[in-house]
Amino acid sequence: MNLWQEQSISQPPILTLRSAQKAWDIPIVDQHYQTLLDASSQAERARLVAVSAKDSGSWLNALPLSVLGNLPEDNSFRISAGLRLGARLCEPHVCRCKKLVDELGRHGLSCQLSAGRHSRHSALNDSLHRALISCKVPNVLEPNGILRDDQKRPDGLTLIPWQQGKALVRDVTCVDTVAETYLRGPAWRLGYAANKAEELKRHKYRELDGRYLFCPVAFETFGTFRNEASSLIQQIGKRIAEATGETRSLSLNSGLIFD
Template sequence: MDDTVWRQSSLPVSRGALGTRRVDQLALPASLASVHSAFDLMKQIYPQVDVNCIVSPAISHWQVKSISQPPILTLRSTQKAWDIPIVDQHYQTLLDASSQAERARLVAVSAKDSGAWLNALPISVLGNLLDDNSFRISVGLLLGARLRDPHVCRCKKLVDELGRHGLSCQLSAGRHSRHPALNDSIHRALISCKVPNVLEPNGILRDDQKRPDGLTLIPWQQGKALVLDVTCVDTVKKTYLRGSAGQLGYAAHKAEELKRHKYRDPDGRYLFCPVAFETFGPFGNEASSLIQ
């Protein structure tokens, strides 16, 4: 890890990091919250105490680090109220110093659901237990760390030290296996919700013999069955890079639009839901709605 990667890793999971917080980042918010939460007790013990004299130097130091105004009085006893502005400033500093590709990565990994895998219990029977190498690669991609030595891929393109080429390479074995893995996860989730469904049904919506990824066997809404088609797109692929750097979930939203255009039902027999995910975590709007 270089300094930039190490600084990102110390941010909370909600900001696209590991949540391994640094003591020097937490000390000031913890101290300010502690003093304010104990102020009533301090007044009982020593009525002449002036809390402003105690915390004014610390608040001034906090304002320099966070570049914001102190929280309202009712929130000053909460550590989160003091911590989040510092975290946001730290995150913004990383964004401002990033290239377009790194900015797209940072925006994507800070999405609400992107860090959910870090909070999942590592239970092997549920498929939640990553082996050591998979975990190392996942963390490296999350933080933008160096993963391997540069080399030339079978497709004749250069694989840099960040190792992201495999996320979109046409010859990548992992790229093909992640699609049925996503299908299976959604299939099992629907089954657990008492919604029987089948994978890859024939003769649905398409005239070119291509099959969608799923079909519910009972009506989903408006008396119609739900047809699903899942896709996973690379956040930092050149096609989406510029949009991903400025808009959260840009690649997934575009993929869903493309899927909806392909699967048009002239008879209105089915409800169609494109389910798009990005390699760095964000869900498409319709994927998020379906999962919720």
């Protein structure tokens, strides 16, 4: 007890909880976490808040199936884990876009010349497409004719009604949690970048209101997703469970929804 109290400023757990290891660990973990936040820069604070979110690390528990793209090669896994931990990933150098890349290697997450930006978007969109098919909802990618006044095309459209007798139109985006654009906002707010991206998407496709159910699906590079994306994933998971009888579809950790 004396050793524990030397590390914690909290009171010991009540008697009925003292047999649970978690009751002793959480006060010390929370204390160290707050110390890290207080001593961090705005970018580091945004990273810590994002990677501490409940579902931001669900990809680590996805089933490692190579046919679904769930089995990253060693270097990809090293970089993914290093980004979450804030570890040194590379030697400082100048990017093709003429901007300096520091040892943390985060510049590539938002660089306009990074091929990864397009592959992330395609992978997310394809996962949603397959998940909808799994719950027996036919859908098409990048449908034409949704907006007739310009060349904008959302990422997907269900061919049958989703809710309220209306088809579902979705548009997916993956934004950089620590991009300068989003760091101008409150870095301590969980999912700030994703929520902001969803607002912009909804404004962009405001003409769809009334004709379709539009859902902006925004994810952050550090794994956070909020509000509308979370709601859609839960609905899809519930429908997959009803269609297949696989109750694990309700869990992101199963990797059945997003692989």
